[in-house]
Amino acid sequence: MRLRKGPFLWLIEKEWRELLSSRAWWVLLAVSGPLIGVSFISAVRTYAELSGYGGTTEGVGEAFSPLVGVWAPTFSASELAAAFLLPFVAIRVVAGDRQSGALKLELQQPLSVVWRIGAKTLVLGAAWIAASAPAAIAVLLWRSYGGAVYPPELAAVVVGHLLNAGLTIALASAAASLTDHPSTAAIVTLSVTVGTWIVNFIAAVQGGVWERIAGYTPTAIVAEFQHGLVRLDVVLIALALIALGLAIAAIGMHIGVAARVRASESIVLGALAAAVVFACTFLTPSWDFSENRMNSFHRSDEAVLRQIRQPLRIEAHLAAEDPRRVDLEQKVFSKLRRVMPRVDVRYVAATTTGLFEQASAHYGEVWYRLGDNGVPSMNRITTVESVLETIYGLAGVEPPIESGDIFRGHPLAVPPRRAAAVFYGIWPAVVIAGAVFIWRRQS
Amino acid sequence: MPEPMVVVDRLTKAYGRLTALADVSLSIRAGEVLGLIGPNGAGKTTLFECLAGVLPYDAGEILLDGAPLTGEARTSRIFYMPDGIAPWPSQTLQWALEYAAGFFGGSPAAIPGVVRRLDLGPLLGSRIGTLSKGQRKRALLAIGLLTPHPLLLCDEPFDGLDLRQTREVGAALREHAAAGRTLFLSIHQIPDAARVCDRFVLLSAGRVCAEGTLEELARKDTKETKDSKEPTLEEIFLALT
Numbered sequence: 001m002r003l004r005k006g007p008f009l010w011l012i013e014k015e016w017r018e019l020l021s022s023r024a025w026w027v028l029l030a031v032s033g034p035l036i037g038v039s040f041i042s043a044v045r046t047y048a049e050l051s052g053y054g055g056t057t058e059g060v061g062e063a064f065s066p067l068v069g070v071w072a073p074t075f076s077a078s079e080l081a082a083a084f085l086l087p088f089v090a091i092r093v094v095a096g097d098r099q100s101g102a103l104k105l106e107l108q109q110p111l112s113v114v115w116r117i118g119a120k121t122l123v124l125g126a127a128w129i130a131a132s133a134p135a136a137i138a139v140l141l142w143r144s145y146g147g148a149v150y151p152p153e154l155a156a157v158v159v160g161h162l163l164n165a166g167l168t169i170a171l172a173s174a175a176a177s178l179t180d181h182p183s184t185a186a187i188v189t190l191s192v193t194v195g196t197w198i199v200n201f202i203a204a205v206q207g208g209v210w211e212r213i214a215g216y217t218p219t220a221i222v223a224e225f226q227h228g229l230v231r232l233d234v235v236l237i238a239l240a241l242i243a244l245g246l247a248i249a250a251i252g253m254h255i256g257v258a259a260r261v262r263a264s265e266s267i268v269l270g271a272l273a274a275a276v277v278f279a280c281t282f283l284t285p286s287w288d289f290s291e292n293r294m295n296s297f298h299r300s301d302e303a304v305l306r307q308i309r310q311p312l313r314i315e316a317h318l319a320a321e322d323p324r325r326v327d328l329e330q331k332v333f334s335k336l337r338r339v340m341p342r343v344d345v346r347y348v349a350a351t352t353t354g355l356f357e358q359a360s361a362h363y364g365e366v367w368y369r370l371g372d373n374g375v376p377s378m379n380r381i382t383t384v385e386s387v388l389e390t391i392y393g394l395a396g397v398e399p400p401i402e403s404g405d406i407f408r409g410h411p412l413a414v415p416p417r418r419a420a421a422v423f424y425g426i427w428p429a430v431v432i433a434g435a436v437f438i439w440r441r442q443s
Numbered sequence: 444m445p446e447p448m449v450v451v452d453r454l455t456k457a458y459g460r461l462t463a464l465a466d467v468s469l470s471i472r473a474g475e476v477l478g479l480i481g482p483n484g485a486g487k488t489t490l491f492e493c494l495a496g497v498l499p500y501d502a503g504e505i506l507l508d509g510a511p512l513t514g515e516a517r518t519s520r521i522f523y524m525p526d527g528i529a530p531w532p533s534q535t536l537q538w539a540l541e542y543a544a545g546f547f548g549g550s551p552a553a554i555p556g557v558v559r560r561l562d563l564g565p566l567l568g569s570r571i572g573t574l575s576k577g578q579r580k581r582a583l584l585a586i587g588l589l590t591p592h593p594l595l596l597c598d599e600p601f602d603g604l605d606l607r608q609t610r611e612v613g614a615a616l617r618e619h620a621a622a623g624r625t626l627f628l629s630i631h632q633i634p635d636a637a638r639v640c641d642r643f644v645l646l647s648a649g650r651v652c653a654e655g656t657l658e659e660l661a662r663k664d665t666k667e668t669k670d671s672k673e674p675t676l677e678e679i680f681l682a683l684t
Contacts, residue, residue, distance in 0.1 A: 005545055007545075007546050007547075007548070010542060010545045010546040011546065013542075014531065014534075014542060014546070017531075017533075017534060017538070018531070018533065018534075021533035021534070022533075097530075100528060100529050100530050100531065100532050101525055101527070101528025101529065101530050102528070102530035102531055104492075104495075104497045104523070104525050104528065105524075105525075105528075105530055105543075105586070106546070107496070107497055108495060108496070108497075108517075108518055108521075108522055108523060108547070108592075109518065109546055109547055110514075110515060110518035110519060255497055255498070256495075256496040256497045256498060256499060257499055258499040261499075442533070442534070442535065442538075442570075
């Protein structure tokens with residue numbers, strides 16, 4: 001019966017066996033437990049202390065969102081693993097066939113390269129899910145402490161990390177497929193990762209178009225999902241980039257095709273993906289899955305803002321590194337863009353820090369104008385309430401009366417019991433035992 | 444004389460400025476064991492890889508049963524077993540044979556016979572990466588013999604084998620050919636080729652110097668062969684290349 005499988009299932013079995021025999025994956029598994037554990041334990045301890053544990057003064061209830069207090073830091077460890085460990089697993093799976101000569105044999109099976117790269121991606125996806133098991137254990141531990149879990153926001157975090165892992169797998173696969181040696185592929189992959197960090201840094205300093213580009217780096221994508229925000233443009237762009245990476249990997253695997261033909265195909269695909277990515281940046285739908293609606297205005301405010309159909313033009317005289325600009329962007333403008341159809345924000349500053357612009361009479365001014373011929377209004381205050389009041393004033397509408405659906409928070413003054421034993425003891429022991437068992441069984 | 448199964452017509456392949464194959468033309472007849480004879484660096488592996496489709500060629504044409512060779516026809520009719528590879532090094536030989544038979548659509552029932560013929564029984568539980576050069580060569584050969592493609596290209600099937608193993612593997616290949624499969628073997632040790640092959644293609648510096656049976660090659664008018672009553676393949680090769 002075993003030998004009657006189709007070639008794709010044989011390929012899946014082969015990839016899975018190769019993964020199980022890969023030390024890189026076992027290292028990823030072994031490390032992910034303590035890595036996620038230390039983040040979870042630290043987050044829960046801080047959460048407990050702020051909730052009044054150990055005689056400390058209890059904080060403000062509204063501040064206690066497990067999404068920000070526990071899940072974001074816990075899953076951030078997964079982001080580290082995805083950036084620094086997962087690429088090596090992916091490179092091992094993709095480049096191993098070329099290194100051993102197995103690719104020359106397997107290419108003689110009339111199976112499409114789509115299926116070949118598909119098998120590798122499926123197995124690598126499963127490998128990543130297995131390596132994320134400690135995060136699932138963290139959720140169970142949190143529940144056992146009596147902690148609140150809001151499934152939609154947790155799902156958003158998980159999806160964000162899956163997309164991030166997908167991007168890493170696609171990038172590493174493409175690098176492994178295009179380069180002659182796994183070490184070169186590793187350098188290429190890590191260089192791209194570091195390159196995205198540099199883009200984030202430049203965006204923080206320069207703003208402008210860099211800020212827009214930085215919004216689609218893996219770090220920014222994960223950060224948004226960790227805040228429970230799911231943007232259609234971000235999801236589609238991530239999927240397009242994953243598809244591009246895997247397609248280039250598939251093209252690179254086809255060693256029987258002339259290098260210039262493969263290069264041409266890759267360039268055409270890259271151009272196509274760039275066009276798709278550019279088109280996606282104009283998509284505005286987004287969904288706030290956070291329980292405390294941290295990415296949205298109050299529902300009553302949103303209802304009023306949605307009725308304002310004129311374009312809103314904002315000119316903020318604030319430098320890129322000015323904390324007020326960061327506040328405005330994250331707490332006000334990003335929410336405005338989600339509810340108003342046309343919001344155009346323009347920052348005006350002569351320097352990046354703004355330190356020496358403070359003396360300028362206009363520095364710090366934020367001008368708002370509704371419609372093409374609307375009367376502009378200036379406001380230096382950067383709070384949500386003040387900005388909304390200005391916009392309501394320009395639109396000539398009454399500010400809504402807030403109803404009572406206010407997020408009350410979920411304080412939990414419980415220490416991270418049993419977590420250290422689970423993440424630092426049981427998990428590594430189970431992984432080591434599993435590795436020994438598998439290696440003995442395969443030999 | 445049977446119609447050629449494969450015709451290679453003026454195949455050319457260059458790596459940058461180095462011409463590995465220059466207007467190579469030859470034919471492979473169904474059911475024969477054809478030997479590709481040439482010294483190291485003659486272009487034997489390049490020719491096999493071009494035929495198998497794992498290396499693109501620059502010019503020329505390959506015909507299969509009279510029609511231009513397409514990707515689909517190639518993967519269903521031709522199988523190439525490279526030299527010097529260690530595929531799936533962390534897997535056992537047992538699994539690799541099952542995988543080869545299953546993945547390439549061969550017959551799993553043939554595994555025990557191939558294992559017996561190539562004396563691989565004691566190695567079935569060993570990982571491929573741990574096999575010696577000779578053991579790995581027999582393992583690769585077993586994988587090749589388990590594939591169902593009518594034409595098997597085998598690069599240096601005797602390399603790394605001792606005398607006894609060389610003879611046993613040669614006999615196994617002859618049996619396999621007798622069962623109806625066409626074999627095209629690249630061999631740089633001429634006595635081994637003379638023992639196993641029906642016909643020969645002599646390749647030197649990327650060019651085909653001659654093609655034919657031992658008798659046909661001996662009839663070539665050269666100084667060395669004239670001096671010898673029954674020239675050996677080695678003498679013929681030296682004379683013609």
